[in-house]
Amino acid sequence: MPELPEVEVSRQGLLPYLPGKTVRAATVRTPRLRHEIPPELPRLLSGRALAGIARRGKYLVFDFGGGWLILHLGMSGSLRLVAPETPPQKHDHVDLDFGDTVLRLRDPRRFGVLAWTEAAPETHPLLAVLGIEPLSPEFDGRWLHAALHRRSAPVKPVLMDGHLLVGVGNIYASESLFRAGISPLRAANRIAAGRCDRLAEAVRETLADSIAAGGSSVRDYVHSDGGAGCFQLSCAVYDRDGAPCPACGTPVRCTRQAGRSTYWCPRCQR
Known part of the structure; x- marks a missing residue:
């Protein structure tokens, strides 16, 4: 599933080409x-000019001046900029024709979301329930310690709870906890304030590094130009079950938490 870095990379890839242009036609x-x-x-x-593109968690918000298109890429969605004469393929479900280029939504599993609102987008039910942005100034160790203090569940599923903290998916939770030296099995409310400082820093660093690497392409995700992200190639623990930890050489372990695979080093992470 495209997570915060992949959605942000998609947004950044569209910004040089679309804002200020008018939709000539939309095809669903x-x-x-x-x-x-x-x-x-x-x-x-049809006939609306795109004023800008924002991101809220894993959602893209297209500002059409008095109306907003809210998009979630789901499990397998991607956005491409294609030439107007490019014929659609089987899983190309929506086109926005901007004249010299077409924004095309491809979604093989059809688990994405397209919604329209003419109210403030942050009040839409899809966005109103979302937690804090991990790349915002408000997210720091103090905030994280207070939030975790109320949770007795293991810390990794808590980090992935979008009602608390948006966009920290499976890859980024595993990698952030490794960087912070915290076991994913540790109860969230048993992480001291100082370690929360390091964990908040690790979350921000991990997401920023992934954005700089173009995100992670582990299944269907690609950039708007069709290229792939490469952050997954530099992962220390994610998807490396049995491989040596890059820090100490101990075999990386894997277990299941809340239905997702969790990877960690039992020596480096306590």
């Missing part, structure tokens, strides 16, 4: 993804 080839696509969407978008 399927009635629904995860939810129904508003049937009036082509009419609502």
